[in-house]
Amino acid sequence: MSKKIATREAYGEALLQLGRENLDVVALDADLAKSTKTYDFGQNFPERFFDMGVAEQNMIGTAAGLAAAGKIPFCSSFAIFASGRAFEQVRNSVAYTSVNVKIGASHAGITVGEDGGSHASVEDIAIMRVLPNMTVFVPADAVETAGAVRAAAAINGPVYIRLGRSAVPVLHGEDFQFEPGKAVVLREGLDVTIIATGIMVVAALEAVDQLEAKGIRAGVLDIHTIKPIDVDAIVNAARKTGAVVTAEEHSIIGGLGGAVAEALVEHCPVPLKRVGIPDQFGESGTPAELLEKFGLTPGHIVAAVEEVITRKA
Amino acid sequence: MGEIEELQKKAKEIRKHIIKMLGEAGSGHPGGSLSAADIVTTLYFHELRLDPSRPDWPDRDRFVLSKGHAAPVLYAALAERGFFPVEELMTLRKLGSRLQGHPDMRKLPGVEMSTGSLGQGLAAANGMALAGRLDQRDYRVYVMLGDGELDEGMVWEAAMAAAHYQLDHVVAFVDHNGFQIDGPITEVMSPEPVADKWRAFGWHVININGHDFKQILDALAEAKTVKGKPTMIVAETIKGKGVSFMENQVNWHGVAPKPDEVQRALAELG
Structure with missing residues (x-):
């Protein structure tokens, strides 16, 4: 447990790997690509990366359209904005429609740290898990995060992945099998x-x-x-x-x-x-x-x- | 019969469906369905590349009714176009129906996006357009917004994004009938000047009379020549168009006609 990696870092790496394997995977960000770690995906696959600017509602709505046309969009922002600012877009354009949109929500919880209470999402699990059709993953380490990203891509429907800002110990070995829904x-x-x-x-x-x-x-x-x-x-x-x-x-x-x-x-x-x-x-x-x-x-x-x-x- | 006469005839049928289905449902939104009827008719019977037997055909054109409360006009057009039996229109808003109060893409073939919560349709249309570009498909994406809907901030986020990504295969309409639920748009929350706003957001803007088929057809043809920017067609329309006692009456935004009113409306429509 000595090695430490933030789950948002693992998310960025897993998304990049997924992008290499599946050409239908696209990524959207809301002007936080360097923080949510979708930046590398954007550098490697610029034609499949859409920075939507500081407009989380539009990011989610656009992703719904991309998914309706067969793409597998991963939308990333801070948890507070992905689940809060864009809640009703997630609710009506993504969960109600059950389209194939994935939400990578980083900087969740109080360990967002110095940015303070306006940015510390304390409520996102509650408001995402109450939505019909939504799958909610909260990975504990880098290995679970990689598994969650892979599992999310395999699920045909909306998935919320909660990620942290700070580096955390790696718990699992590389042989760990992430099984959705299995404790x-x-x-x-x-x-x-x-x-x-x-x-x-x-x-x-x-x-x-x-x-x-x-x-x-x-x-x-x-x-x-x-x-x-x-x-x-x-x-x-x-x-x-x-x-x-x-x-x-x-x-x-x-x-x-x-x-x-x-x-x-x-x-x-x-x-x-x-x-x-x-x-x-x-x-x-x-x-x-x-x-x-x-x-x-x-x-x-x-x-x-x-x-x-x-x-x- | 020329194409415009055929479109006029089809639009009349669609208006009659709207009246009948709303009368049967006992609730719903006639005003904004009737104001959009000529444009929606032109889309489904002239413009859109569709195959009703293959609603998921990847190369089809898409139409997103962002003002989802005008569901009756969409349902009537889809039924007339052959996506489902016309008789099913009379199940509107009833338990178990595929014709939900607002369009549901998971229930009804031909509905491209579930809408009804205002402001979200253009973003979805942009996403479809981005996907089409990635897949090198040449389909086009059409959207209809209400003028009251322009109050929603997300509309302008999407407007910015469509221009930023140069989505010249996105064509949007504003059904500019001048009314929202609480009254005239200029009194409730003015979105004016509508055309100038879209122009400032980087769109190619065309102003038309939304009940003049020649102008609708010409605008759609012009939109196909525009490169590098999306097109907004600001259509001046009359809320409740075609039924004299509903025209320009804000009270007919969200109230269904009673049986005698249905008969009067159908008699007027002929």
Whole structure:
């Protein structure tokens, strides 16, 4: 886990590779190509790259037309704009039509850092997963990101891929198989299961080590696909360990924690604690400072685990 | 019969379908369907390269009805052109119908883009045009916008992009009937001067009377000669055109005719 790569970097590389293999893949950006990492695609395939300027709504609408005419457009912007500014275009021109548009949403969450709360998307998972026809991927590392891009291209329909700005450890080996909709059991546990997504998967693994020292045997379920979510894996983990903590770099409302709560309440009610951004907006700071301030460190997961297991029957 | 007479006759049939289907549905948008009827008729019975037996033919011309609330005029034209049985028009807005309140590309053959949420059709048309260029296909993409729809900011994002990418195979119309739901466009939120705005955005602009078939045909022919920029045809139209008691009456934007009104309208249309 020593090597660190931002998922947006991995996205750019995977998109470039996909562009080489599939001539129907086109890329659109909204004046952020160097940040979203679609720049290399544009340099290599200028005729298949469309910079739409600072106009995210038009980017999404144009992509819908490209898809309706047989192309596989990957639209990229910051998560706040891709999911927020262009929400209704995503809703009506992409999800309602179920056209083959992919959205690469970078700089998600508070680890956007110094740009502050206006740019820190805390709500995008919630508003994308509520859309019918939409698949939502939140890769944890570079390897999952490459798999998500490849899987997105193979899915005939809209896909949202949530990506981060900051470098994160590479968790998986090159032999990792990304299966859409399938949770990955990273650690088997007995006392509690930590269900995590995105950059919080690494934090969950660190928490497991701290918990082990305290005699608590925690499992880790890596949810790279928020929708369709792997209900079976979640319920199986809950049955086995009897308590669940969710961890995500997103509002505790409506994201992974919400999705897991929905699954558990209907199928296997167990004590649940959600680690995530409280019901508030982000602010400026370094990613590390913000993760600490908003309660998204391994230590916060450990504390949540210690609390939740006291509620076990 | 000359082509213009044939188009006039077809437009009359389409207007009668609009009245009948809206009367049967009990809700919907007659005013903006009738104002667009002559242009849509000309597109489907003169201009568009289509094969109703192959609605997904890759080389077909595309038409995007960005003002999706005028769905009845699109449905009537598609049915008359043979995309589906004319009888199906009477299912408009009913549960289970392929004729949704606003056009749904996943339900009805011939509908190129689901529209209805205003401002989104031109961007989709641009995307189709970009795809056609990439694939080296020579199809053209036509769009119809409402004049009230020009309030939407996204229209102007798309206007900028079409000119930037020199989409000379995109031809758009503004159905300039002068009314939006809350009243005359100049009172609610004026988009004027419409033609100057499109010209300033880099488009080739043609002003016509949108009920004069000769002018519609000439404008479409002129658009084919334009290179390097998209064409906007600003069509002066009359909301509710063809039904005297609906003409220029904003209240007929989104209200369906009652049975006696259907009969009066059909009698007028002949």
